[in-house]
Amino acid sequence: MLLSxxxxxVMQNQMHTNIMFATGRFQIIPGTxxxxxxxxxxxxxxLYxxxxxDQIFEEYIIKVKRPAIIAYLEGNGSVEDAIYDWAKEFASAGVRKGNTISKGxxxxxxxGSYYSGDGLNHAHLTPNLMPSQGHTVKIIVTLIL
Structure with missing residues (x-):
């Protein structure tokens, strides 16, 4: 249904979050x-x-909204900055203790999730696992790009 x-x-449905909120392959939220x-x-x-x-992910999310991700993928950024940006975009990814999270x-x-405490989001991928899986993330994103 979503692809048609x-x-x-999609934007109209996202205005009513009880109908639709995070959508598609990259769980794109209304503001994004x-x-x-x-x-x-x-x-x-x-069509959505x-x-x-893919265009939204490739040309906006990782290049404009979360530039530390593309910087890391291109070899110009730090893995820690990429992990932090990834966690800000995807609630299932955790942040390091001591990082600033939502609501300051x-x-x-x-x-823990960047969005912890909202009653909805929980991290499933810890920051300690992300660098060891960094090559996997690079491969996945490269295939998408």
Whole structure:
């Protein structure tokens, strides 16, 4: 169903978070979709298909919104900065203890979600596992790109 919807239809449904919130392959949330449409000048009447989602991920999420990810993938950034940006984008990835997390709080535990405490999000991938899996992340993102 999602792949047959237009970007505009997805955006309209995301306005009602009880209907639709994080969507597609990259769990794109309403604010990110709105910003990506503006930044990339996307036609909202085009389909929200895999190609559109890939474009949003490749050209907006990792290059504009979370630049530490692309910097790391291109060999110009630190893994720690990439881990932190990844955790800010994907709630299932954890942050280091002591990092600033949502609402200006400080992470009290290693590996908690950037969005911990909202009652919805829990990290499943700890920061200690991410560097050892960094080559896997690079391969996955390279295949997408």
């Amino acid at each position: 919807m237009t970007i505009k239809q 979709l709105i910003d990506a449409v503006k930044w990339l000048k996307l036609d909202v009447n085009s 298909d895999e190609a559109a989602q 709080r400080i992470a009290q535990v290693e590996g």
